[in-house]
Amino acid sequence: MSEHFQEFFLHILLQLAVIISAARIGAWLLGKLGQPQVVGEIVAGLVLGPSVLGRFEPQVLEYLFPNDATIVFRALSELGLVLLMFLIGLEFEFKHLRKVGKTASAVAAAGIALPFLLGVALAMWMHTLLAIDANRGGFVLIVAVSMSITAIPILGRIMIELNIQRTPLGTLTITAAAIDDALGWILLAAVSAMIHGGFEFWGIARMTLLTIGFVAACLFVARPVLRSGADTLMTLGNGDLSVVGLSAVLVTVFMAAAATNVIGIFSIFGPFVLGAVLSDHHDFREAVGRKLREMVHALFLPIFFTYTGLRTNVGLLETSRDWMLCGLVVAASMTGKIFGCGAAARLGGLSWRDCGCVAVMMNTRALMGLIAINVGRELGVVPDQVFSMLVIMAVATTLLTMPALRLLLTDRP
Amino acid sequence: MSEHFQEFFLHILLQLAVIISAARIGAWLLGKLGQPQVVGEIVAGLVLGPSVLGRFEPQVLEYLFPNDATIVFRALSELGLVLLMFLIGLEFEFKHLRKVGKTASAVAAAGIALPFLLGVALAMWMHTLLAIDANRGGFVLIVAVSMSITAIPILGRIMIELNIQRTPLGTLTITAAAIDDALGWILLAAVSAMIHGGFEFWGIARMTLLTIGFVAACLFVARPVLRSGADTLMTLGNGDLSVVGLSAVLVTVFMAAAATNVIGIFSIFGPFVLGAVLSDHHDFREAVGRKLREMVHALFLPIFFTYTGLRTNVGLLETSRDWMLCGLVVAASMTGKIFGCGAAARLGGLSWRDCGCVAVMMNTRALMGLIAINVGRELGVVPDQVFSMLVIMAVATTLLTMPALRLLLTDRP
Numbered sequence: 001m002s003e004h005f006q007e008f009f010l011h012i013l014l015q016l017a018v019i020i021s022a023a024r025i026g027a028w029l030l031g032k033l034g035q036p037q038v039v040g041e042i043v044a045g046l047v048l049g050p051s052v053l054g055r056f057e058p059q060v061l062e063y064l065f066p067n068d069a070t071i072v073f074r075a076l077s078e079l080g081l082v083l084l085m086f087l088i089g090l091e092f093e094f095k096h097l098r099k100v101g102k103t104a105s106a107v108a109a110a111g112i113a114l115p116f117l118l119g120v121a122l123a124m125w126m127h128t129l130l131a132i133d134a135n136r137g138g139f140v141l142i143v144a145v146s147m148s149i150t151a152i153p154i155l156g157r158i159m160i161e162l163n164i165q166r167t168p169l170g171t172l173t174i175t176a177a178a179i180d181d182a183l184g185w186i187l188l189a190a191v192s193a194m195i196h197g198g199f200e201f202w203g204i205a206r207m208t209l210l211t212i213g214f215v216a217a218c219l220f221v222a223r224p225v226l227r228s229g230a231d232t233l234m235t236l237g238n239g240d241l242s243v244v245g246l247s248a249v250l251v252t253v254f255m256a257a258a259a260t261n262v263i264g265i266f267s268i269f270g271p272f273v274l275g276a277v278l279s280d281h282h283d284f285r286e287a288v289g290r291k292l293r294e295m296v297h298a299l300f301l302p303i304f305f306t307y308t309g310l311r312t313n314v315g316l317l318e319t320s321r322d323w324m325l326c327g328l329v330v331a332a333s334m335t336g337k338i339f340g341c342g343a344a345a346r347l348g349g350l351s352w353r354d355c356g357c358v359a360v361m362m363n364t365r366a367l368m369g370l371i372a373i374n375v376g377r378e379l380g381v382v383p384d385q386v387f388s389m390l391v392i393m394a395v396a397t398t399l400l401t402m403p404a405l406r407l408l409l410t411d412r413p
Numbered sequence: 414m415s416e417h418f419q420e421f422f423l424h425i426l427l428q429l430a431v432i433i434s435a436a437r438i439g440a441w442l443l444g445k446l447g448q449p450q451v452v453g454e455i456v457a458g459l460v461l462g463p464s465v466l467g468r469f470e471p472q473v474l475e476y477l478f479p480n481d482a483t484i485v486f487r488a489l490s491e492l493g494l495v496l497l498m499f500l501i502g503l504e505f506e507f508k509h510l511r512k513v514g515k516t517a518s519a520v521a522a523a524g525i526a527l528p529f530l531l532g533v534a535l536a537m538w539m540h541t542l543l544a545i546d547a548n549r550g551g552f553v554l555i556v557a558v559s560m561s562i563t564a565i566p567i568l569g570r571i572m573i574e575l576n577i578q579r580t581p582l583g584t585l586t587i588t589a590a591a592i593d594d595a596l597g598w599i600l601l602a603a604v605s606a607m608i609h610g611g612f613e614f615w616g617i618a619r620m621t622l623l624t625i626g627f628v629a630a631c632l633f634v635a636r637p638v639l640r641s642g643a644d645t646l647m648t649l650g651n652g653d654l655s656v657v658g659l660s661a662v663l664v665t666v667f668m669a670a671a672a673t674n675v676i677g678i679f680s681i682f683g684p685f686v687l688g689a690v691l692s693d694h695h696d697f698r699e700a701v702g703r704k705l706r707e708m709v710h711a712l713f714l715p716i717f718f719t720y721t722g723l724r725t726n727v728g729l730l731e732t733s734r735d736w737m738l739c740g741l742v743v744a745a746s747m748t749g750k751i752f753g754c755g756a757a758a759r760l761g762g763l764s765w766r767d768c769g770c771v772a773v774m775m776n777t778r779a780l781m782g783l784i785a786i787n788v789g790r791e792l793g794v795v796p797d798q799v800f801s802m803l804v805i806m807a808v809a810t811t812l813l814t815m816p817a818l819r820l821l822l823t824d825r826p
Contacts, residue, residue, distance in 0.1 A: 013671040072488045246711040258426040298659040
């Protein structure tokens, strides 16, 4: 019915107005506390969910975000992520990568391995202690993956906010984070496949090969074509993106997202690689930024944060044992990331202070970790209680990044 | 399930890539034939629907546009329309309005009344001839409204393409079209209310008063506040829209849309009024255009056209009687609009040639007419066969606008 749709659309309009306003208010308030804008936007998203708004004003939550709008919301949130990953890819600086490739790989590997192992140990114990009736292997793997994830989009925004995304330190970290991100998704997809369809070695091997093939094709085959395409678009729009230019960019980004979606490593990986491939085309990068950045940051990103906040309920932790376990989850994930990455960076020859920066940044899990946790919940292996602990872990590590980083950077020579 | 969503999202990505590409190809092809870009985009939308793609490649259509994606699609389409109407409102020139107010009103009134009366007569006859079992009154009113609508967003784009939107002729027409648009929606909403809940005089009166109240409040109360708000945003962003600035604009636009949605005259009317109120703030208008125009025209508008195309099937006309009736619908709607508007413009003192321009432009029904037709179908009073005739009428009048207008404008002194 048309009238039904009009009422449905009224909800969408009100939702968007509330989400956009909340994101700006959150960014402003947490900005006062020295946090980056993005943390304020994340917190605003959590506040709009059942954890805060749903606790105090459940009717308002129910009215603002009825269930039938979820699919629109989720699609908008994922579209925003696709566009954001493309923008972050465009900011990628490959020229640093040649120098620090080895260290970045070591940091990435240690940053996945150590928290993963700690996560496995902790989760095995929790599975018995909490008498969780979900599949033991599935539960353990999902908890471990959630603890090992590094959040590249948010890390990228934090770096841009501190203006260190183009320094060697920034590049090392974003490179390591990018590797971890890819590894994290591959791990997550592999774990999903394992849980979902039993252990299937060839499926995982095939996916890994396809991912490597996709990246190689982008770097070595598509790059010259895309670069000359970008040149043409810039000429067509007189140094800016016309409607035709923006259309071409959007279609290419969506096709890259579709490619990695088909491979099975989620849609956001392709746009990142695509952006990275075009990152040394200065004029193109600037033109794309002018047309997309504000729209993505003002409209799409707050939707993504709110969507994730809506699925999060930290009100489920009630006993002191719950909180103690939650503290252990936070401690284990931070210990794993910080020691793993810090040690690898030190072995790579960085100063102690730079090691600290890398470790603290790699410790940012933010809402990418939440995606992993959500996947676990949807697969039916993470009970709501543990879900909330993992959410607290993801937010706590993110909240910590900026103050720690500022502390490390301010008394730099 | 997360995996289910990933598959669903793959469809969204492919849909968007196809829609954006089709719109550009359509615009390019029909541009070769002297049509404005927008007509090519409309035709691309129809081609992607059951009328063409569904006729020749039903499996491709079924794969690309499965039913469960419809709601996402419809929401995106409506959001795009909301943003577009705001941009068109911003292009509004009030200073011309003072001079031509009377003529514009006369053109608007005649442009609604004559096609409406012809529509009523034709529809009454068709109801008997085709032995339509839907409610007679409802069928007659919906057909008549569909024939009386003038499509302001598309008209706006045609004018921008011919660069006549700021001439007195352009302003007269866009003003008359704006009045007709509002009248059309009020009429449509009133008709919907009548069909849906029986004849309810006070409901209609209340809605009309609220609409007038909304416009008056925007013009006389909100205007100074909004103007100084726009000043603040421009200062904040150093003459451009920052993330904060764009957020404020989007929230205000969505709230204006929500206001008219609540009144019951559909969401797109509010943003148009809001844009019109701010149309004399030159810097603000330019800044908004830079951040939104390409995005709206490249991404959102093609979605709107495709969404409407998906609901259209011109393949339902089979017998020669069907085609004769279709011809009558087209003829009656064109006669009503062209003679009505042309005569009123002539009485207002315009030259014969300008009268022709006004009449031809007011005759553009485009996809706004289709919305009315779709409402009728959803209300259950327009059978699929008549639906398709009305669609052909809407597209035919739109296709005719540009060649006729060019003919009238080129041999101008």
